Amino acid sequence: MKPHEPYPRDLVGHAGRAPHPHWPDEARIAVSLVLNYEEGGEACILNGDAHSESVLTDLGAEPLTGARNLNVESIFEYGSRVGAWEILRVLADAGAAATVYAVGMALERNPEIAAAIARSGLEVACHGQRWIDYQSVPEDLERAHMRHNVEAITRLIGRRPVGWYTGRPGPNTRRLVVETGGFLYDSDAYNDDLPYWTEVAGRRHLVIPYSFDTNDSRLQRGGDFGTGEQFFAYCRDAFDWLYRSGTAGRPRMMSIGLHGRIIGRPGRIGALARLLEHLRRHEGVWLCTRAAIAEHWIAHHGGG
Secondary structure (H helix, E strand, O other), rough: OOOOOOOOOOOOOOOOOOOOOOOOOOOOOEEEEEEOOOOOHHHHHHHHOEEOOOOOOOOOOOOOOOOOOOHHHHHHHHHHHHHHHHHHHHHHOOOOOOEEEOOHHHOOOHHHHHHHHHHHHOOOEOEEEEEEOOOOOOOOHHHHHHHHHHHHHHHHHHOOOOEEEOOOOOOOOHHHHHHHHOOEEOOOOOOOOOOOEEOOEEEEEEEEOOOOEEHHHHHHHHOOOOHHHHHHHHHHEEEEEHHHHHHOOEEEEEEEEEOOOOOOOOOOHHHHHHHHHHHHOOEEEOOOOOHHHHHHHHHHHOOO
């Protein structure tokens, strides 16, 4: 960067003076459960990619150039064939509101799960048309993917998505979200426990941060969790700390990331059920969609 250029990062945030969110019914914490539905949209030469997938696979596999990795493909298929259904059942049994981050191509390749998600009434947010790294994707192609993702969700779910999360965004992603329009928020950030306003291309834009730490992706090979119990314990401890903060008059939010091919496995899914039971034992917990958080923040903290 040149000396006269403004520094593009915000390291200050609320500077220890976070606004009181005044969640509905003065809840002590807002909890956002997120099911990431990606299976079928990952890197694969069948999708025209140059290599196989290597991220979040349970195998720690290296990408194979110009070839299929059948083991990796099969692991992803477990998420779409079994794991996502298990998570939907656990959420329904708990009566828990949640958001689905949906990859457009993944939904298009599994109309059965798309129909089930539509029936569930869960919020469905965009997760990119492909589950790939958009760091080097040309702007015009990313814009086209973004529009396709919106169209696919609208067609298959029956309502237009109002949230965005790429997961592996590029330098143009947030600006393209704002330029595309129709979104209340994006979640490509991990830098706070409360929503915040930012300015993008001269427009005010709401960011609802997500989380990689209270996320089942840490259970994949190479991660630091080995069992569902470790995932449960970490999420429980995070919830308990934030809940105490809310009791002390400093309510915040918590995001919990889920994947069918990860927490949806038989040896792990019970950890999610136990976590939801733990949440239900506490009063003043707002289990909500990310769209509901955005709508609340816009209504009560629209002044930025």
